[in-house]
Amino acid sequence: MTAFGPQSSNHSAPVYNWPVTPKHQIDGFGIEPPLSDVAREFQSTLRKFAVNVARPMGQKLDRMSAAEVIAHDSPFWGFRKEYLDLGVDLRILAEMPPLERSQMFCILFEELGFGDGGLAISIGAGILPQYLSLLFGNEFLIERFPQDLLGCWAITEPDHGSDSLDPRGTLRHPGTAYGRPNLVAKLHKGKLILNGQKSAWVSNGSVAEVCILYCASDTGSGPDYQHGCVLVIPLDLPGITRGKPLEKLGQRALPQGEIFFQDVEVDLDYVLAGPEEFERAVYLIHAEANVLMGATWTGAARAAYQMAHAYAHERRQGGVPIYRHQMVAYRLFDMFRRVETSAALTRRVAHYNQAADMPALQAAMAAKVTGTEIAFSVASDAMQIFGGNGITHEYPIEKILRDSRLSMIEDGVNDFLSIKGGYYLMQDDLP
Ligand SMILES: Cc1cc2nc3c(=O)[nH]c(=O)nc-3n(C[C@H](O)[C@H](O)[C@H](O)COP(=O)(O)OP(=O)(O)OC[C@H]3O[C@@H](n4cnc5c(N)ncnc54)[C@H](O)[C@@H]3O)c2cc1C
Structure with missing residues (x-):
C-alpha cells in the first residue's frame, strides 16, 4: 500500500490479477477465443497438416506446369491422399448444430488456406457436390457419390x-x-x-x-x-x-x-x-461458397502476417531488428487488425447463416469480398516488410500475393458481388 492509494485494507479479491506492467503476448494465430475440446483438436490436426503437407506441396506445385500438376505422378495426388486420410466427414459436419458446424467449417478452411490457398480451393470445390447433396438432403446423390471422389x-x-x-x-x-x-x-x-x-x-x-x-x-x-x-x-x-x-x-x-x-x-x-428451384439453389450454394472463400483467404492472410512478423524479428537494418522501426511496427499492427477483422466477420456470418431459417447471401458476399481483399492487401504489406527478399522465389510471400490476387475474381468478381450485395440490402426495390 502506498501513500497514493486508499489506506483501508478492506478489499475483496480483484477480478483482474494483472502484473503491474501488463503485456499480453498474442501468438501468430491471433485472438482465438477458447474452443471446445473437439474443435481445438480439429484445428490442431489441420494446422499440422497445413504446415507440414499443404504448404510444401503447394510450393512445389507452384513451380510446375499445369500439365505436370495433374500428371499421374504429381505431388497433387499425394496431397489429396493425405487430406483424405485426415477423415474429415462431411455427413458429421452437415449434421452438427449450427454454431458447431459454422465453427468447424471456418476452422477447416482457415487452416487449409493457412497452408496453401490454391490447394484449399481444390479441397473446397472438391467437396461441393457431396456437401451440397447432404445439405439438400438428396439421398440418391449422397449414396451415389462417396466423399472421396474429387x-x-x-x-x-x-x-x-x-x-x-x-x-x-x-x-x-x-x-x-x-x-x-x-x-x-x-x-x-x-x-x-x-x-x-x-x-x-x-x-x-x-x-x-x-x-x-x-x-x-x-x-x-x-x-x-x-x-x-x-x-x-x-x-x-x-x-x-x-x-x-x-x-x-x-x-x-x-x-x-x-x-x-x-x-x-x-x-x-x-x-x-x-x-x-434454380434461383433458390443458386442463392443457397453461393451463400455456402462465399463463406468458404472468406475462411480460406483469412487463413492465407494469417500466413502472410505470421511470416512477416517472424521476418521482422530476424532481419536487422540500422543496427536493430526491423520491427523496431516505427513504420514496420505500424504495418504489422495494421495487418494484424485486418486479419482479425476477416476472421471475425467470416465466423460471424457463418454462424448467422447456419442459424437462420434462410442464409443472407449479402452477408456471405461481405465475408468473401472482405476476406479476399484483406488477403491481397496483407500479402502486399508482407512483401513490403520483406523488402527485396519479398519478390524472390526464395521466400513464400510473392506466391501468397499471386494466389490471393486471383481470389478477388474467383467465386464472383468482388465488384460484381458488391453491387449485387448492395441490391440485396435494398431487397424491396429488386425486380
Ligand atoms: C482462381 C479462379 C477459380 C475459379 N473457379 C471457378 C469454378 O470452380 N467454377 C466456375 O464455374 N468458375 C470459376 N471461376 C470463374 C469465375 O467465377 C469468373 O472468372 C468470375 O465469375 C468472373 O467472370 P469472367 O471471368 O467471365 O469476367 P466477366 O464477367 O467478363 O467480368 C469482367 C469484368 O467486368 C465486370 N462486370 C461484368 N459484369 C458486370 C456487371 N453486371 N456490373 C458490374 N461489373 C461487371 C466484372 O466485375 C469484371 O471486372 C474461377 C475463377 C478464378 C480466377
Whole structure:
C-alpha cells in the first residue's frame, strides 16, 4: 500500500490479477477465443497438416506446369491422399448444430488456406457436390457419390462469367438479355441431354470425378438460364471431355480447365434443383461458397502476417531488428487488425447463416469480398516488410500475393458481388 492509494485494507479479491506492467503476448494465430475440446483438436490436426503437407506441396506445385500438376505422378495426388486420410466427414459436419458446424467449417478452411490457398480451393470445390447433396438432403446423390471422389463446381461459361451468378438478371443493363447459354440441358424422352461447355476456370475441372453443374434448361421452348437447373453428375459419362489444364498467375496448385459435353445423357435422378428451384439453389450454394472463400483467404492472410512478423524479428537494418522501426511496427499492427477483422466477420456470418431459417447471401458476399481483399492487401504489406527478399522465389510471400490476387475474381468478381450485395440490402426495390 502506498501513500497514493486508499489506506483501508478492506478489499475483496480483484477480478483482474494483472502484473503491474501488463503485456499480453498474442501468438501468430491471433485472438482465438477458447474452443471446445473437439474443435481445438480439429484445428490442431489441420494446422499440422497445413504446415507440414499443404504448404510444401503447394510450393512445389507452384513451380510446375499445369500439365505436370495433374500428371499421374504429381505431388497433387499425394496431397489429396493425405487430406483424405485426415477423415474429415462431411455427413458429421452437415449434421452438427449450427454454431458447431459454422465453427468447424471456418476452422477447416482457415487452416487449409493457412497452408496453401490454391490447394484449399481444390479441397473446397472438391467437396461441393457431396456437401451440397447432404445439405439438400438428396439421398440418391449422397449414396451415389462417396466423399472421396474429387468434385468440381461448374458454373461459368466462355460467354457467361459474372452474369451466370445472376440468373434473374438483377445487374443486367436495361434492355439487354442474357444471350445464348453455352451449355443447355434439353429434356428429351424423360432424360436430360447436355450439349455445350463450361469455361476454363472450373476449379478441379481437368481432373474432377463428380461435378455440381449449372445449365440452362430447355423443356421445349428454347434454352432458359433464368430457370436453369443444377445437376450433380459423374464426369465419366459418354460424351464428356476435358480441355487443356489452365496456365495462370497464381493458385497454380489448383488445376483448372474446361469441360465439354456432347449429347451427354443424364437421368433425372441427378437433378439437384430443377427450373422452379434454380434461383433458390443458386442463392443457397453461393451463400455456402462465399463463406468458404472468406475462411480460406483469412487463413492465407494469417500466413502472410505470421511470416512477416517472424521476418521482422530476424532481419536487422540500422543496427536493430526491423520491427523496431516505427513504420514496420505500424504495418504489422495494421495487418494484424485486418486479419482479425476477416476472421471475425467470416465466423460471424457463418454462424448467422447456419442459424437462420434462410442464409443472407449479402452477408456471405461481405465475408468473401472482405476476406479476399484483406488477403491481397496483407500479402502486399508482407512483401513490403520483406523488402527485396519479398519478390524472390526464395521466400513464400510473392506466391501468397499471386494466389490471393486471383481470389478477388474467383467465386464472383468482388465488384460484381458488391453491387449485387448492395441490391440485396435494398431487397424491396429488386425486380
Ligand atoms: C482462381 C479462379 C477459380 C475459379 N473457379 C471457378 C469454378 O470452380 N467454377 C466456375 O464455374 N468458375 C470459376 N471461376 C470463374 C469465375 O467465377 C469468373 O472468372 C468470375 O465469375 C468472373 O467472370 P469472367 O471471368 O467471365 O469476367 P466477366 O464477367 O467478363 O467480368 C469482367 C469484368 O467486368 C465486370 N462486370 C461484368 N459484369 C458486370 C456487371 N453486371 N456490373 C458490374 N461489373 C461487371 C466484372 O466485375 C469484371 O471486372 C474461377 C475463377 C478464378 C480466377
